Amino acid sequence: MVRSNPQRRAALVDAAIEVLAREGARGLTFRAVDTEAGVPAGTASNYFANRDELLTQTGARVYERLVPDEETIARQRTAAPDRETYARLMHELVGRVSAFRSGYLALLELRLESTRRPELRKILTDRVRADLDANIAYHLESGLPGDTTSVELLYLALNWLIVEQLTLPDVLSEAERERLVRAAVERIVVG
Structure with a gap:
């Protein structure tokens, strides 16, 4: 080999x-x-x-290809820790993931396949959990408003928004998606 x-x-x-x-x-x-x-x-x-x-x-x-670039990370670290910054970060996240359409669709296929392959399920579970934990840790360290539950709820809401955008892009317009991201941050993130 x-x-x-x-x-x-x-x-x-x-x-x-x-x-x-x-x-x-x-x-x-x-x-x-x-x-x-x-x-x-x-x-x-x-x-x-x-x-x-x-x-x-x-x-x-x-996952390697979905990691934000150094410029994006540096910009995030120097931004004000408020809901406006949080909304901007979530818009950037949705945009970055949606821009790698084939990657996200492949990930959805892998998730479905993992229901039949225990080893793949374990690997994906570990990777997704580690990614979620890293996002929670970053959030808590950054001083952004909200808590662990805020991050988890945004994770769930935005993942489905991305699925909708990539699989049925005409259900919601770009303006509706932007409004929903902002509304999710405003309603979920307290502080």
Whole structure:
């Protein structure tokens, strides 16, 4: 099994994200990944021991690509700790996640697949829980208004808003989505 080329591995996992988003979990095959990545047939099978490993690494890669860039993090750290800043952060989050449409759709496919694959479920559960815990810790350390429950409620509300935007984008207009993000912050975040 070839594992020495990290760029090739990343390209294969990125291709797997695109296949998952477009074809769903059933369409994720080594051959489909090879085709999407534009590499010779059999390449993906040289990098991943089995389909479960490919699924797992694909989930991890989605999260890597969703992390905000350093400029965004620096801007967040220097902003005023008030509800206006909080609303701006939530708009930025929805925008960043929505901009990586294939990644979020792939993540939804992975979540569905995890209902049938206990190992994938454990990995996704650990990753999502760690991400939520990190967001809660950042929130509490930042001095932004609200508490742990505020972060959890916004997490749940905004995740569904993103699903709606990516899967049925004509249900809510852009203006309605912006209004709802602001309303969620205003109603959920006390202080």
